[in-house]
Amino acid sequence: MPTSNYGGQGAPDYNEGKFTVRYTERTEGSAPEEKAKKFLRYDEAEAFYHSIDDDAFLWDYTRSSELCEGKTYVA
Numbered sequence: 001m002p003t004s005n006y007g008g009q010g011a012p013d014y015n016e017g018k019f020t021v022r023y024t025e026r027t028e029g030s031a032p033e034e035k036a037k038k039f040l041r042y043d044e045a046e047a048f049y050h051s052i053d054d055d056a057f058l059w060d061y062t063r064s065s066e067l068c069e070g071k072t073y074v075a
Helices: 042-053
Strands: 003-005 017-025 032-041 054-061 066-072
Touching: 017 042, 032 042, 042 054, 042 066
Parallel strands: none
Antiparallel strands: 003 066, 017 032, 017 054, 054 066
């Protein structure tokens, strides 16, 4: 399932903080499910984000809510 980059502010200049990856999980025979996974380190959140081949958005909630990266599902 290919994805297309959505954009965002890019990586922050710090590694520790509050990061959330919001993503879509699709399983055959059921409706897509929206999920979120929280991280305390940007590098771990980024690795998880890159492992997803579907809609995914990496947010930084350390200081305020900022989109770092995003990608959308392309049918």
